[in-house]
Amino acid sequence: MTSPAQRFATITDRLAAQAIELPSWAFGNSGTRFRVFGTPGTPRDPFEKIADAAQVHAHTGLAPSVALHIPWDKVDDYGVLRAHAEEHGVALGTINSNTFQDEEYKFGSLAASDPTARQRAIDHHFDCIDVMHATGSRDLKIWLADGTNYSGQDDMRRRQDNLAESLATIYGRLGDEHRLVLEYKFFEPAFYHTDVPDWGTSYAQVAALGDKAMVCLDTGHHAPGTNIEFIVMQLLRLGKLGSFDFNSRYYADDDLIVGSADPFQLFRIMVEVVRGGGLDADSGVAFMLDQCHNVEEKIPGQIRSVLNVQEMTARALLIDRDALDAAQRANDVLGANGILMDAFYTDVRPMLAEWRASRGLPADPMAAYAASGYYDRIVAERVGGTQAGWGA
């Protein structure tokens, strides 16, 4: 039996390779339909968002890229934005399209019955692909708000066929190095039906497109009681897990800090990621955050989040796989479960702190950020203008 510290020494290579992409919009204001509360220092444009994101990476070494959302992060010259990011030590990552904020999308976009709305949404994705060429992004991520609020409001079957056709058109425009990643979501903003509500639908749609089309699993987008790690396992098995949108939820799509509502679930997810090869260099699985910091500070919220993912990854990697396999094959229920729980209950934080320090990173990134004075600086500097949010 090796000690936790000895076992930890064997996993640092894998931890060192870990990269978690940050969403630019996490640094802007967000809220609920009832209210969006602002906070001093909130970025006013994509450049300031990237500067904030770079703080997360600087303190953790975990977040080397930033996902953009078009049009929220629209700029005149993406080459300039890319250079700005690189100066700050991060890269531009996934391009997220937006098909839910124009008047034309009131009744849907890629799946809508109205061909004009569909064409507009397709054209928007063409624009996004242009942006991808400029930013050097690999992934075009599509989350569709499409759906209906009342039964009979529209024809679900026709919409599914519309969606297939729209996606095929967009897929045909991808560059060789690009991927299309289709996110599914259980409900919201549509209440009766959503056009891509579950992994099965996303899988059936991307399987029809081709090898460059993959599924995005957002951890907050499932019905209550859903075993999410099972889906992780299945998508890895089917070779179609393109990316994660990490966050946490109690009931709906709360977009809370990943790992905050059910840390054990995050652990189980990471266990299946490891088991299915999702951490391997060639897995192609992208790990992203997709969160809203409605009431807490945003930069520390993101730091906390990537640390949570790192800590759970470490715990998942610490599992004694040989012992687990033996217990499983012996139908030793308590034994097998106990091996898993032992890893979960191991306090990896001191080991991670030490390892972090050994790599020139702060042992305590939260404290280091707080001590950095960055927050006071942006509060002082970012006066005037309009704080960024989901609309800008």
Added chain:
Amino acid sequence: MTSPAQRFATITDRLAAQAIELPSWAFGNSGTRFRVFGTPGTPRDPFEKIADAAQVHAHTGLAPSVALHIPWDKVDDYGVLRAHAEEHGVALGTINSNTFQDEEYKFGSLAASDPTARQRAIDHHFDCIDVMHATGSRDLKIWLADGTNYSGQDDMRRRQDNLAESLATIYGRLGDEHRLVLEYKFFEPAFYHTDVPDWGTSYAQVAALGDKAMVCLDTGHHAPGTNIEFIVMQLLRLGKLGSFDFNSRYYADDDLIVGSADPFQLFRIMVEVVRGGGLDADSGVAFMLDQCHNVEEKIPGQIRSVLNVQEMTARALLIDRDALDAAQRANDVLGANGILMDAFYTDVRPMLAEWRASRGLPADPMAAYAASGYYDRIVAERVGGTQAGWGA
């Protein structure tokens, strides 16, 4: 065995007494955190909202009063607003407070740990009580957005005690003719904990206040699988059902048209209302809509809603109570259920149409409104200004 028509003749007195209060905010724009879509003709102020609400009553005879939301419906002179309403054939009803849109309420209002926030929220309710004196309203309805997003964020116990104290202060300010009605809600906008999350909490809080404090049951505010009609039964039994907020939902607090997602549930609720005396003249139960018409037209949406309540009330009243009682006491499961289902499947619409016509109302209120030209008129007239929504 009497025919449906014969039985219908026996329930028209009760139907004639039915009144459903409309929420002023249903006539303004609403949406999700992702987008609020506008529509032409949307009211710009409380006067126009009331004019629209009056259309619902004019075509159905079902909606003689309009609930106000403060500050969304703030006016300089409530006497003028009251006179305006009366000219349009409706009265002003319940006053709804708002403790979720000021910066001060970011971490709560009546339950907050911050005494300044609590005092501000108490003062706001004092203002609402002043409005009630001016409008002649009976009910002060309190829906609290208070809660937290992260475990440990605040002390739930202290907040519960804070809430009790705040409510007692407000209760002490009520006029003799006033009531305080405390709404509970399962989740949203807070995600980890809500300070009044269930009927039990609302009941415990209002029971501690006194006879003028009651529970408000919003049909969209429960965990999945909750038997809502059981709660209706229980609150009527305990003498604490103050009012309904009617709407419909598939998963969260969708605020869809009442009866649209699960008509049978609305039926079962009305069955318990009838059973428990909630339709009796002296029951004190207020029936209100609380809905959002995010994608559908607002005035017809409200007309459809009150008709749904009326139709379900008729079906509930048509139940052969003696036969049901006999079957129940005989443990005749299929027989008893069959008696209920028979009422549910009875098509009351032709009978209601005829009865409506006999009272000088349109047989088909939806068609009559469409034919009235009112919509074209408001679209033409309401140009410029800012359309009302949840923020104004």
Added chain:
Amino acid sequence: MTSPAQRFATITDRLAAQAIELPSWAFGNSGTRFRVFGTPGTPRDPFEKIADAAQVHAHTGLAPSVALHIPWDKVDDYGVLRAHAEEHGVALGTINSNTFQDEEYKFGSLAASDPTARQRAIDHHFDCIDVMHATGSRDLKIWLADGTNYSGQDDMRRRQDNLAESLATIYGRLGDEHRLVLEYKFFEPAFYHTDVPDWGTSYAQVAALGDKAMVCLDTGHHAPGTNIEFIVMQLLRLGKLGSFDFNSRYYADDDLIVGSADPFQLFRIMVEVVRGGGLDADSGVAFMLDQCHNVEEKIPGQIRSVLNVQEMTARALLIDRDALDAAQRANDVLGANGILMDAFYTDVRPMLAEWRASRGLPADPMAAYAASGYYDRIVAERVGGTQAGWGA
């Protein structure tokens, strides 16, 4: 605008073609883990179950076949059982396998880590295929109880691969005229993970097998909030909807009378069945009941159930599809929904009663069965022996 009666006249051909398969086990005792209550007259063997099932068909004309469950319906000579069924006017239908009641299956069957358990389960399916040859059945239905109760208890990925291999072996043994239908289930009897928990998994598994493998959709096997009719739509679109297991539920897999908990949901399901061609003669979709009559009488429970399906089918067929399509394409939300609701609220019962009578069937099958004296006869005759249940 045609009257309901005129429209009804246009759909009787389709209603006349409707057939709903009954499960033999619905006529035996069932219950919960807390208690199985018995009732007088319960069958003691498959012959008596089939006699009871024949009563349902005799009174409704809707249930011409009976599904068997092996080993619960094991007999020495299936030719004799088949002749018995034919004498009673019904046919033998789907063969349901059982991989959850032997000691060997404690930790799983087709997906188990233990190769002995897997082989035993495969052999059992070979036996079932032998039975199918004797009974003339088309469908081999597999519902798997396989899963685990604790995270880490077994390797979900390995089990999924095991399952694929086991199914391929069974598939290879099917006769040309046979189909394999794989049922999915959200949870129970396993609590942490289920090996076929959702339609996506069932679809991925059967798609890998070939054209004779299909998905079975049990209406009670979904997470709360799941839009089941969407799945019906999707599986029909993908050409993989093999069969329905109809029943009804409030929260878990309650196996209540179909249509009893949420009649509107059953309506929406039938709407999508019609829309997707599932009622067409060549659709290959099998309609079955899978229910438990824990507290209500069994034969009337089944009569009530097939009538519920028939009534909802009639309502779904009555929808004015042209008007609906026009309203949908015009984004007329209330109009489109209204067309659907109009069909739902139409009382088809008198029309069905009349049509039934015109075909020599009882206008009121429930009353006709009650008046038939059959129940008293079986209570008197079936004395002694062991009442059939899930164990026999």
Added chain:
Amino acid sequence: MTSPAQRFATITDRLAAQAIELPSWAFGNSGTRFRVFGTPGTPRDPFEKIADAAQVHAHTGLAPSVALHIPWDKVDDYGVLRAHAEEHGVALGTINSNTFQDEEYKFGSLAASDPTARQRAIDHHFDCIDVMHATGSRDLKIWLADGTNYSGQDDMRRRQDNLAESLATIYGRLGDEHRLVLEYKFFEPAFYHTDVPDWGTSYAQVAALGDKAMVCLDTGHHAPGTNIEFIVMQLLRLGKLGSFDFNSRYYADDDLIVGSADPFQLFRIMVEVVRGGGLDADSGVAFMLDQCHNVEEKIPGQIRSVLNVQEMTARALLIDRDALDAAQRANDVLGANGILMDAFYTDVRPMLAEWRASRGLPADPMAAYAASGYYDRIVAERVGGTQAGWGA
């Protein structure tokens, strides 16, 4: 800043006082409606169950009493059973009544419409009170299976009144030293309605009885998404939390090992217990397990369970309450949550092992039990007879 070890030293007094009652039925066989799997060595009578329970206490020092279930644990002379328990180092605890397994209870017991069924159930509780006098038990725990499967099946209001009357009758029979503890449960075995479905109903019922009536909170008996620790807080605040039934669940009432499905939830529950004084000597809160070991070994399952509770209690006690309070009052969301999470992620297991050893207990109770040879002994000895289960 003190070290975890220093802080641990301050909480050992409270840990030493902790006592968790074991349910006798956890040592018998249990399962689902599909199958009850047996295991070698399972007790055949209450004496053997108590012997097994004593093993849990012997290895952990945490489980000094055993709850009985009547009639499953019926014996001729409870004095003998009591002496047997004392010889084994444990006491007899809560008496659990059973009103769901007689034919008479098919349609309910204390709440049933049938007065004969009610009287029978009342008489059974009188018998239980007699047992309590003989065993020296304090608590009579009532979990009611009462409910209905179909809407309209029975009158929910009448049943609620029946229940109140039945409970009052039983309450009147309690000895001075007795308490009545009323458990609530969301669903199962009834599917449409349950007569005591939520804490509000249990609270309203016991509040009407008097000071000796309390609520029992079973952690598996809530709708999905329910914030259980909020209810713990509220019941402690209202002075009505009588006892816990600890277990764990993913979706329904799975009765898994406490802490296995969502360890963080168990932590949050224990945090509120500590916060509300539930661990204080005079709190009157009883901590019990109520679990089923369907697939895992029973004695180690119980050992694992009490250790889980102990470990979470330690984590909850380790919270820096002063720092937490300060962060909460400052609305420092991340800070306050971080203080909670710090305690949760602290690995208390080595400290507990050491402390356990210092008290003459095994450092690793699971390993100590495995090494004890007890299991082999009972397997060898308990041959023949009928293994105990829920029916015996």
